[in-house]
Structure formats: C-alpha cells, structure tokens
Amino acid sequence: MKKLNIVVILLFISVTSISQTLTLQECKELALENNKVLKKSQLKLDASEKIKKNAFTNYFPTISASATAFKSSKDFLDIKTDAMDLPVYDGNLANLSTATQFAYVPPISIQTLDYANTAMVTAVQPLYAGGRIRIGNKLAELNGEVTQSQYNLTKSEILVTTEDYYWNLVALNEKIITLKNYEKLLKELQKEVGDFYDAGLVKKSDLLKVQLELNKIEGNKLKLTNGTEILKMAFSQHLGKPYTENFNVKDSLTTILPPQNYYAETGVALKNREEFKMLNKAVEAEELQKKMTNGELLPQLAVGVGGMYLDMIDQDNTYGLAFATVSIPISNWWGGIYKKQEHKIKIDIAKNNLAQNSELLQLQMSKTFRDLMEAYKQIEIAQTSVNQAVEYQKEMEDNYDAGITSLSDLLEARAISQEAKDAFIDSKTTYKITIANYLLAIGETQF
Template identity: 35%
Template sequence: MRNLQIIILMFCISCYGYGQTQLSIEQSKSMAVKNNNKIKNSVLEVDAAKESKKEMFTNYFPKVTASAIGMQALDPLLEIKMKGGNLPIYDGNPASLANAAQFAYMPDVNMGLFNQVGLGYVSVLQPVYAGGKIKTANNLTSLNVKVKEQQQVLTANEVILITEQQYWQVIILQEKQKTLEGYIRFLDTLYRQVNTAFKSGIIIKNDLLKVTIKQQELQVSKMQLANGRKLALMQLCQTIGADYNSDIMLNSDLTDFSAPENYFVDRNTALPNRAEYQLLEKAVEASKLETKMKKADYLPSFGVGAVGYYMDQLESNLDGAANGMVYASLNIPISEWWGAKHKLKELKNRESIAKNTLEDNKGLLSLQMEKAWTNLTELNDKIHLMEAALLQTEENLLVSQKGYTNGILQLSDLLEAEALKIDTKNKLIEAKSQYRISLTIYLQVTAR
C-alpha cells in the first residue's frame, strides 16, 4: 500500500512545472492517516478491545471442562483382608446351624483394590446468578470499545494537525524562496544600473558596494532557506510515511480564504460531539460500573452443574464403571462484608471525582473552542491588515525607485524600501499559513 501511494504521488506532476512531484495538503493528510504508526496502533487498540468484548460475552455460556487421569500405586490404595476357617454347611434347617455336623474350609482372603486406575470425567457448570458481575463486566468491555474508538479519533486529529503544521511550514519556506528569488533579481537589475552609473562617474563606489554586500547577504539567506526547507520536507515525509524526495513541491493556494464566519458553530452545540467530552462522560460511566462490579463480589452466587465420569481399574477381570450426578452450588462471601462498606464508599468517592472532573473540563473545553475562534478571527484580521500594508510597501517602492532615478533619494532608501516590501510579504505568507492551521484547530475542537 505504501509503495502504491508513492507511485501515485510520483505521477501527480504539474503540467506546467519542471518535473517536480506535486503534493497537496489533502493528499498529505490522507497518507498520514493511512501510514502513520500512531494511527495504526490506535486501530489495533480498537480491534483488541472488540476481541476482549467477545471473550467476555462467553461468560454467559456454561463452563465445560474435561479431564482424564491414570495412576499406578506402589501399594493398593484399598486392601481387604478376610480371615479364613471352617464354615458350617447349611442344610436348610435354621436350627442345625448352631450344631452343624459338616463344615467347609474357607482360606484367608487378601484383596487389593485401586492398584492402578484410569478416570475420566466431564463437568458442565452454568452460572445462574453472580450478583450481576457477568452483565456488568460485559458492559465494561462494551464501554472500553467506545473509549478506544474515541481515542482513535483523537489520535487521528493529532496526526492530521501535525501534518498540517509541517505542511504549511514547508509552504512558508517554499514561498519565502520565491520571494527571495524576486529580491535577488531586483538586486541583479539594480547592480547593473548602479555599475553603469559608477563607470560613468555619476555615483561613487560606495553605492556599488552596498548592492554587492546585499547580494552576498541574500545568497546566505538563500542557502539557509534551502536547508530549512529540506529538513522541514524530510520531517513531513516521515509523518506521512513517504520516502523523501527533494523534487517534491507542495501545492499551495494562499489567495482563496473563506471568512471565519463560514465555519462558526455554537460552543454548546459542538461540546457534546467532542471526543474529549465523550471520553469524560465514559469515565463517569466506567466509575459507576466499577462500583457495581465490586458490589457483585459481596453478593451470593449460584450455579447448577452436571458431572459424568468413567472409572476403570485397568484389569482384565474387572469392568469399568460409569456414573454421573447433577449438583447446585451456592457461594455466600460472608467475611467479605466486613470491609465492603469501606470499599464501596471509596468507589462512590471516585464516582464523585469523575463527575467533578467532567464538570471542570466542560468549562476548559468551552474555553478552548473560544480561544480557537479568537485566534482564527485575529489571523483573518491580520491578513487583511498585512495585505493593505503590502500594497503600501509596493507603492512606497515605486516612489523610492522614481526618487532614486531622479536623484532625490539615496540608494540606501531604495534598498530599505525593497527590504520592507519583502519583509511584509513574508509576514503575510506566515499569517496565511497560520490561518490555515488555526482553521484546522478550530474545526477539530468543534468536533468537525
């Protein structure tokens, strides 16, 4: 699957580009969800919880056990010794027994039993009442499945947010590279103009050196941006499960921005749908089930069963014997009641703690949503202000260029005007990227 995704990624080549692999934000998030190991582990956690639930359900069924044993004793386990002697012969007249005239000799009898034995049995036990423990345990495992599913949602949100942050970090550096290239072209053109003016004796060499120094500074910045983009792209590839490729270019559209109002949702409406809130509710529910589970330990348990067995002394002159029985079992944990009151009170306190935690975090979750909304609207306002500022810096640059050409302004004023425009443009790029990240955060904290 991973190799297939890489192949698809390599085919996403822009028709107007230079052979670079194009990667969109949606492709990045999709690959992260499929390939990230944290999400894979969360899926396995859900599957494990479901298997545990199925296992717990089998406790409703009878418990069937079978066993077989064979033994050879050093001495018989049961010895029968009968003294021999003369036994009166009975002629049919009871009166003659006391004065019998005829006798039969009976030798001593020594008999050993169970010298070697084979025993096999099957037992079936059906729990009838266990204080509600089986039902409660099944409810707990069902609740655990829901908890793992909500945790899976949170894990996916975390990975998606990390992917988004890393993606836009690359975009920021990528766009700054484009801006820097424009700045370099501007200085190259300015250098030719200044060099011509210097050769003509119109200006002194100092102006030419200023341009040269600035060009060297931009080459250093260019190298730093390239290294920064490489590291940021490698980090992104690690997150989404793709092999690093220096030709990967990220698609970005920093011109199409919808107003925050298009995404607004009431906090009270969004709160019950949040995975964090649902996990807190399930923590309260789990604490109640744990109390109920403990109560079952102090209640009687009752079950019925049946046992069938076959025993053979493994001797040729003796036949085996089969038998069976049914039985009922009642267990009353009398001594457990001594500490039950205190244990149940402890669990009740834990229920109260879980409820208090829920109430406390409801406020925190609402505050988180409000903060996310405030950040989003502030960044939207910042973008509009920066766009207006960029227009002003561009106008200021045009005025400075005319002033320098007409000899009214110095070269340093022109360089400062260009630097101001570049700095404003970079800040606008950062603001737009941060807006996209903040939008993702706002959508996540409002359960979307």
C-alpha cells in the first residue's frame, strides 16, 4: 500500500511538473483569465451594461407613493358664534324687515381637525420629452461601446505584454544552452591544456587563461540563472498564477517569417484600431449631447393616474385621479441658444481630434512596420556574424591544433563566437516582440 502511495505521489509531481511548461497560447489564456488589470476593465464593462439597462427603464411610467400623518397640539378649525335671534317670516323678503317673531339660536363652538392621515400613489407616463429618453438610451449604449473598445484595447495590450515576457524567457533559455555548450568546449580545452602542462609542453599561464575564461562563464551562468528566475516571477504575476521553480515555456526561436507576412495597408487597418473607434464615438457622443440640449428646450407632455386615501374629521375616503401635464421651458430658451452653440464647438473639436489622431495612428503603423523590417534585417546581419564567427573559430581551432596560433587567439575566437550567438538570439527575440507590437498597431487580434 505504501508503494502504491509513493507511485501516486510521484506521478502527481510528474504531471504537475509537465503542466508548468506552457506554450504561448496557454500563457495568453492564463493572462486573459487571471490578469488583474483586465479584471478591472471587465468590471467597468459590466457596469456599463447596468447603465444601459437603467436608461431603458425611463421608457416606463414613474411610480411613486407617499403618506402623511399629523397630530396638532390644537384644532385647526376653532369656530365660535354668539347667541342670536333669527327673524321668522313667511318667505317674502319684503316682510323680513317687519317680522314680529324670532327664533333663538344659542351660542355655537366648533373645534375640530386636529389630525389627518393621507396616502397617495401616482403613476406618470411621459408621452413626449423632446426625445431625451431616446437620446439618453443612445448615450448609454454608446458608453457601453466605448467601454467595450477600452476592454478590447486592454486585452490586446496584455497579450502583447505576454508575448514580451514569453519570448524573453525563451531567449534566456536558449542563451543558457549556448553558454553550457561553450562551457563544455572550454572544459575539454582545459583538460587538454592540463595534460600538456603536466607533460611540460605549455606554461602554467595557458592553463590559467582557460581557468579564467571558465570563471567568467560561471559568473555569466549565475547572472543568467538569476535573471531567468526574476523574469519567471514577474511572468507568473502577470499570468495570475503562483510562482514555481519548474515553471517554463516550450517554444524556441526557430520560426521566423518575413515582415511581408504581417503587412496591412494603414488606411484599411485604421478601421480596426480601437482608438479610432473611440474617436468616432466621441464625435457621436457630442452630437447626441447637442440633441439632448435641444430636447431640454422643447415642451414636455405626460399623463398620469393615481389614488388617494384621506382620513380626517372622523371620516375616511378614497379618491381616484387622472391628470395630464404640459411643461414649456420658456426661460431656458435664452441660455439654451448659447448651450447649443457650445455643443457645436465641441463637435468640431471632436472631429478635429478624430482627423489629427487618425493621422498619428497611421504614422504609428508605418513606424512600427519600419521597426519590424529593421528587426528582420538585424536577424540577417546577426546570422551572417554567427556564420563568420563560427568559421573564424574553426580556423583558429585548426591553427591551434597545428601549433601555429596561440591559446589566447583560440579563446578570443570562441568568445567572439559565443557573443555572436547571443546577439543572434537577441535579434530574433526583438523581432518576435516587434511582430506583436505591429499587430497591435494595425488592430489585429492576437489570440
């Protein structure tokens, strides 16, 4: 039973270890699922949806209820009359002044209305509000579209950052491999020089030169290892996953396609940019705000129904109500003229921003594509340097074996070859990251 448990534990550790080696696609999925910046953007998108739903409720009647109750310290109606004699007559006004009989009326005192209880419910349905309800719903919908564009932009930026982390980690992994290969060659050389030294064929200084070069490699390995671990920690935080030592990436920098595979016309690509969409929405929003102002200057018509309960003077009654209201904002017309002019100016500003920033966005696309072509050219240059450095190294190795060149020249040739290989890795990494930035610039989906 214990053996079975050990096997299960080892299998779990093995599966966990494998699952920590991720592809670029898996890293993108994790970033979109867990990244905190994107979660914040998603919450804003959810809030904009609630705003749209809230604006839609303005199409429905406004229902309100109220209740009032009061008790006074003294009666509101306090009526007192003195005693009096009222003339009695036959109904002919001509005989009133000569009446001979009178009816005695005693003094009267009336005190009441020291409390009242009322309750009312009304429902008001707007029939016409200058189009403001419809425009308000369009503004809420427009706000949702802008928020969606902001979310898409944040998502794209996170994917580019993911590629940045990913390809830099790939590059560090490849540099570690080339450094270990270089170290292996030096250790073989160290053994060879050590044998020559033991045989008295070379000086001790030659052996020390190889050892010094190995010490440099040891220092570089330490720097690469620390840099790799720090990058993994930052990458893990970006992906929203706990950092583990066995976390790594799968790809290599072998597949390199030319820039023409990614090129897009700036005029066509401009329509895909979220910033361009938001600039257009800004113009539309100002136009809707102007229409909203126009609606504020128009008459408003509403109808309503209601019910009221009244309890006072020891009587309670219920009443049904139906009413209509018309409101004409006469005093707003003077100031409204200037407000409409203000909105016209704001529309012109938004259109100017659209034109100016559209040019800047296209300029950015052109520049990023030039950066892409330059990065691709740097790969070709770096590849040529590697070929020449390897050829030079081979020649120095042959000359050293033939005894016609010094150990220092051989070490220098191998160091040059190592630097050329590192520069080649850096150029390919830069190109991969520049591809991601160019796709972002032309509004291409990278997921």
